[in-house]
Amino acid sequence: MKKQLIAGNWKMNGSLAANEALLQALLAGATSAKCLVAVCVPAPYLAQVQQCVAGSIIDLGAQDVSQHEVGAFTGEVSAAMLRDFGVRYCLVGHSERRQYHGETDAEVATKAQRALAAGITPIVCVGETLAQREAGQTEEVVKRQLAAVIHANGHCISEVVVAYEPVWAIGTGKTASAEQAQQVHAVLRKQLQAATAHADRVHILYGGSMNAANAAELLAQPDIDGGLVGGAALKAPDFLSIIAAAH
Numbered sequence: 001m002k003k004q005l006i007a008g009n010w011k012m013n014g015s016l017a018a019n020e021a022l023l024q025a026l027l028a029g030a031t032s033a034k035c036l037v038a039v040c041v042p043a044p045y046l047a048q049v050q051q052c053v054a055g056s057i058i059d060l061g062a063q064d065v066s067q068h069e070v071g072a073f074t075g076e077v078s079a080a081m082l083r084d085f086g087v088r089y090c091l092v093g094h095s096e097r098r099q100y101h102g103e104t105d106a107e108v109a110t111k112a113q114r115a116l117a118a119g120i121t122p123i124v125c126v127g128e129t130l131a132q133r134e135a136g137q138t139e140e141v142v143k144r145q146l147a148a149v150i151h152a153n154g155h156c157i158s159e160v161v162v163a164y165e166p167v168w169a170i171g172t173g174k175t176a177s178a179e180q181a182q183q184v185h186a187v188l189r190k191q192l193q194a195a196t197a198h199a200d201r202v203h204i205l206y207g208g209s210m211n212a213a214n215a216a217e218l219l220a221q222p223d224i225d226g227g228l229v230g231g232a233a234l235k236a237p238d239f240l241s242i243i244a245a246a247h
C-alpha cells in the first residue's frame with residue numbers, strides 16, 4: 001500500500017523568522033512519520049525552505065506555476081525555476097487561484113503539464129462551491145475539472161496528485177464529513193481508473209478545514225490518501241498531529 005501524503009499549504013503566510021521556527025518544530029517532531037510530508041510555501045521562501053528541509057522527511061512544494069515555459073511574462077514563475085530550487089510538488093488550480101485569478105480548467109491543465117515536464121508532481125485541486133453542492137452539481141463540477149487535466153496529460157495522469165477541496169470547507173471550519181469526502185473521492189478514483197491502469201497509485205488528498213481532531217476519521221476512508229492542510233499547517237503541534245494520524 002502506498003504511503004499517505006500530508007501536504008501543508010501555507011498560502012500567503014510566513015516570514016523568514018516564522019518559517020524557521022515552524023520548520024524546526026516540524027523537523028523535530030516528524031522524525032517517526034509513517035507518511036509522506038510536504039510544505040507548499042510562498043515562492044520567495046523556496047530557497048530558505050529548501051535549505052532547511054534538505055535531507056529530511058519533508059519535501060518542498062510550491063503553490064502555483066506559470067502555464068508558460070519562459071519569456072516575457074512579468075511576475076510569473078516557471079516550472080524550471082521551481083525545479084532549480086528542488087521543488088517536488090506544485091499546487092495547480094487551487095480554488096483561490098480559480099476564484100481570485102480567474103484560472104480556467106484549460107489553464108490548470110497546462111500548468112499541470114508544465115510541472116510534469118519539469119519533473120515536478122502537480123497537486124491538482126478540484127472542488128465545488130456551496131451553491132454548486134446545493135444545486136446537486138458536485139460530481140459534475142469535480143469531474144469536469146479533472147477531465148481537463150486528464151485530457152491534456154494522457155497516460156501521465158498517473159503521475160499527478162489530486163486534491164479534493166470543497167470550496168465551502170476551506171478556511172470556514174466546516175469540514176466535509178468523512179462520508180461526503182469519501183463519496184467524491186470514489187467518483188474521482190473511478191474517473192482516473194477510466195484513464196489509466198495505475199489509478200490506484202494516484203494520491204487523492206482531502207482538503208478543507210482538516211485539523212488534529214478530524215484528520216484520523218478522514219484519513220481512514222478507503223479513497224482518501226492524505227490531506228492538503230491550510231490553517232492547521234501553520235501550527236506545528238496541529239500539523240504534527242495530522243501527520244501522526246496518517247499512515
Ligand code: 13P
Binds near residue numbers: 169173207
Ligand atoms: P484550510 O485547511 O485552512 O481550510 O485550507 C484548506 C486549503 O485550501 C488547503 O489548500
